[in-house]
Amino acid sequence: MxxxxxxxxxxxxxxxxxxxxxxxxxxxxxxxxxxxxxxxxxxxxxxxxxxxxxxxxxxxxxxxxxxxxxxxxxxxxxxxxxxxxxxxxxxxKTHHITKERKFENDLKLSKLTKDQTYSALVSHSKGIPISNIAKNYKVSDMTVYRAIQRLKRKLQK
Incomplete structure (x- = not known):
């Protein structure tokens, strides 16, 4: 030193x-x-x-x-x-945001928790319709759809 x-x-x-x-x-x-x-x-x-x-x-x-x-x-x-x-x-000029932090920020915007999002993805991949998953979590179909899409993007990277 x-x-x-x-x-x-x-x-x-x-x-x-x-x-x-x-x-x-x-x-x-x-x-x-x-x-x-x-x-x-x-x-x-x-x-x-x-x-x-x-x-x-x-x-x-x-x-x-x-x-x-x-x-x-x-x-x-x-x-x-x-x-x-x-x-x-x-x-x-911008704050450095890691991929993990960006995903966490995306989840904060969602009405679903991290566990619910993973569960929704698994259910959807088993063929359960998004509308049924949404009713189960008492949120809109679009909320579930967007959460699943965010998670898929994260898993692809």
């Missing part, structure tokens, strides 16, 4: 270690905390100057320059939030 530290361009008293593992403010090590964001996603943050700051964003600003114009997010190349090395971070 490198002991090289670099100053943040805006916060002159903030120094960040070359591998992104430690941050110092006024010579004191800052505690990197995991906080739950609005979406439930875990965020790496530090607290100084009476505010919380995103650790990946501070690292990118220090080692890659200012955030490009417009709305950008500090994103992990390997999706591992523990890997704070500057080489693992980049500016992205």
């Amino acid at each position: 490198s002991d090289h530290w670099k100053r943040h361009p805006e916060f002159e008293d903030l120094e960040i270690k070359a591998d992104g593992s430690e941050l110092k403010f006024n010579g004191k090590l800052l505690n990197i905390k995991d906080r739950k964001g609005k979406t439930g996603k875990i965020l790496k943050t530090v607290y100084f100057k009476k505010s919380y700051y995103s650790v990946p964003k501070l690292i990118l600003e220090t080692y890659s320059g200012k955030m490009p114009e417009g709305r950008h997010y500090a994103t992990y190349k390997d999706s591992n939030i523990e890997n704070l090395h500057p080489n693992n971070l980049y500016w992205s």
Whole structure:
């Protein structure tokens, strides 16, 4: 591990270690905390100057320059939030969403649970009409049809 530290361009008293593992403010090590964001996603943050700051964003600003114009997010190349090395971070216009998370988000939109969706797919593959499956779960035919289609798309990938 490198002991090289670099100053943040805006916060002159903030120094960040070359591998992104430690941050110092006024010579004191800052505690990197995991906080739950609005979406439930875990965020790496530090607290100084009476505010919380995103650790990946501070690292990118220090080692890659200012955030490009417009709305950008500090994103992990390997999706591992523990890997704070500057080489693992980049500016992205969109949040990185894994295939599994996208499927989970799709399920949240459905009135059927994950287990009900799998059960509906099995029932439908056995030849039971969608209308009967829908009556069983007290939802519309279209709800069952869409849930089955989403699950089929996930299983094909």
